[in-house]
Amino acid sequence: MGYIPLGIIFGFLFVQAGAAWWLAVLASVLVFAGAAQYMMIPMLAAGLSVGTIALATAIVNLRHVFYGLSLLGKLPQAKISRWVVIFGLTDETYSVLTTMPANTTQRQMVAIALLNQTWWVLGTLIGALVGAQAQVRLTGLDFALASLFAVLTVEQWRKRTTSSPLWAALAGYALAYALAPQHALVIAIAVCVVVALVLHNRRRHKERPKHA
16 A cells, blocks of 8 residues: 555656646556656656657666566466566565465465556546645655565565575665765665675585585
8 A cells, every 4th residue: 555655646746747637547557667657757748759768667667577587487377367467567566476475376466466556546546636736745755665665675574585685785785875876776786686696606506416
């Protein structure tokens, strides 16, 4: 339900930028790209081409490719169900799916993906209608994203098999912020990828059978 305040902010800002309220809702139904939807507001307002916006969206959402790869063995087999989960695979949905019990059914995966998008669309509708009717300050609602990720982090920690990813992320961001604050996130992600590869290779080396 943390998607509701986030959707409200998007819908409000979208309408305040000069678009019709129903376009905000349509964007959340057909695009459903979270951060990329926030990004497209100033791009649309500036009159940038559809190709430019599509390229920027593809770059921002490139991480979802890796999300999908890690879930290939768990995705539903039925075509429609499979595409529903793939389409709705946001950061938050991925985090929820990866912390669910091993006996989670594919129908439940589809339900979670649909439910999360429903919350987002509902929030967008509320924000768009409010933005079209009145000038309302949204101070404080932006903290909803940080709160949502904090909850998701706790759930990931409870389901962890190793603490290495969390410590690698914290150390990577601390190092990146000290070296280049403006590019800290990108550098931290690169550091985490390197650490993940090193740990994976080390695990494979340990599991490799030793020949006499």
